[in-house]
Amino acid sequence: MESLTNRRKLIESKPLNFLERAYLPAILSGLRITGKHFFRKDVTIRYPEQKREFSENFRGQHSLKRDEEGRERCTACGLCALSCPAEAITMIAAERQKGEENLYREEKYAAVYEINMLRCIFCGLCEEACPKEAIYLDGDIVPSNFLRKDFIYGKDKLVEAPLNQ
């Protein structure tokens, strides 16, 4: 049948000629190719010391953001936990007391906020669900660890550093 695109190529399979059957020229050209690679600059990156630049939409470790005055933005609404397809997020809400206005922006805040990094699939749905712009996946690659319990990150690891420091 006539090809519509006109891009079809007919492939001829000729029997190998003597030089091709002798196999050695092919080996030599193969050796030449690998020999060229021997002197080529390596393309790998020595990871812990060197880091490749992340792309703009890279999603790494979560961070809980603070507002302009250094107060935690999270109000423990639980939408992130609800949106999480991997069930990685859990939290316990608490009411803000008098005198804590400089710590928490809203009247309710997350007393405990935990993300299990072994469950997390870094999909970024929590980031999209958050109405307070409190959680962003803008961190580094989550480092490896020896124990499962060490992969449950609490507020100590997740909350952004205070502004005044």
Next chain:
Amino acid sequence: MPILKKGQRYFCNYKMSLFYFIAFLSILFALLVIFSKNPVHSVLYLILTFFTFTIHYVLLNAQFLAIVNFIVYMGAIMVLFLFVLMLLNLNNDSEPVKTNLVKFAAIIGGCCLLLTVAASLKVASPSIPVVLANPNLGLVKGLGKVLFTQFLLPFEISSLLLFTAMVGAVLLATKDKTNA
């Protein structure tokens, strides 16, 4: 020079005791070939037996024969033996049941062998097993010269024999294809 002679005698004695030790080992391994239940073990003992033969050749200063024994028997033929036995995977179940006739024939054959050995022992006279008349007899040069002058005809005939065997093997291997 008496000192040198003493040294030589010492060397000879040491060689003799080595010879007896190796001879003992050859017989031991040869017996183990027969008495071990597992055929693969038998072959391994046979390899050791051949290895002791190689040492015998070295003691006789027949380096070429030693190495050839080493390459051909230990390195090639026994590898093939082992190869086949490993593929067959023989165990006690697959051992064929021997009929009484076979057992009877085996007994007679064994007795004949024993008789021959006993008879040959009776005729045998003590000889010096390690000392050769011409110590360079076993070296490559000496052997080559003898093979290609004095024994040229038998040498060529044996090569013809080997060639025939080779052609026969090829013929046997390809026979089925031509018929089919």
Next chain:
Amino acid sequence: MELAFVGQKFILVGIIFLISLVVAMYSTYAERKVAAFFQDRVGPNRAGPFGILQPLADGAKMFMKEEIIPTRANPFLFIVGPSLAILTACIGTAVIPWGQKMTIGSTVVDLQVTDINVGVLYLFGVVSLGVYGVMIGGWASNNKYSLLGAIRAASQNISYEVAMGLSIIALLMITGTLSLREITEQQHGFWKDGYFSWNFFKQPLGFLLFIVCAFAETNRTPFDLPECETELVGGYHTEYSSMKLGFYLFAEYINMFVSSAVMSTLYFGGYNYPGMDYVNEQLGNTWGPLVGVAVLFGKIIFFIFFFMWVRWTIPRFRYDQLMDLGWKILIPLAIANIVLTGLVSTFLR
């Protein structure tokens, strides 16, 4: 006198043994490094500068690993296998002339353990014995993959030994001797009587056949069918762990070292190099031969590098292709080479 001689040989054997172990150790490192370079990577670089201590780390790991002998395996032969493999790998170094006769003080040291007059055949015998380690280990493991690997090893080695022997015969027709020392001395310098003195230039086809067979005998890619991972898990060493596995791997690298040394000695002049007489005159009889030893090791290292280069270039043969190559191409070529050598040496002289 007698005792001094024995002591001298003992020291020489010790040094050669040590060197071959170190070379084997660093071949494992070199293999990984060379592979990395061919694949535009860096290779091991954590243990020490440039990862130079990596072999020590690997060795420590090998010794620390759990020793496992399968319950259905034959325990005695299971241990004999790797021991035999490494033994046969090591004894090949005994007949290789490492350098010219060296004078230290007033004693003349022969840099060769023993110059038996059937040296080439001895090497050949050792090579043919090498297959037993693999076969016994593979059979004793009582594992189908191991047995298949062992059987492949056996048939491969037998097939390629024939071609290897025939390619050497053509060389021996030129040299007229089986002693490796004499063969090396005949290749003295680089240029003699209006032609190159190295045997490679007299036997190019023979060398080609020999190096292909050497790849097959050392079970290196493209002929590493006995241990081909994609089909047979680990081949004959599937069931091995700990240092017994280490011995098998070590044996492969020592075999590579020995066959590189043999190739340099038989075809590339061994310790001979262009202008060696002048250098020997300048440096005297102690340091001059050492330069020759260094040259020999340079050649050996080049061949080891070549082994690795080929490994990371050419894919593995299929089994029937391997047998076809051995029996239908290499052996006829080797016989043709013998006939050709015979004709040339009869009519040209």
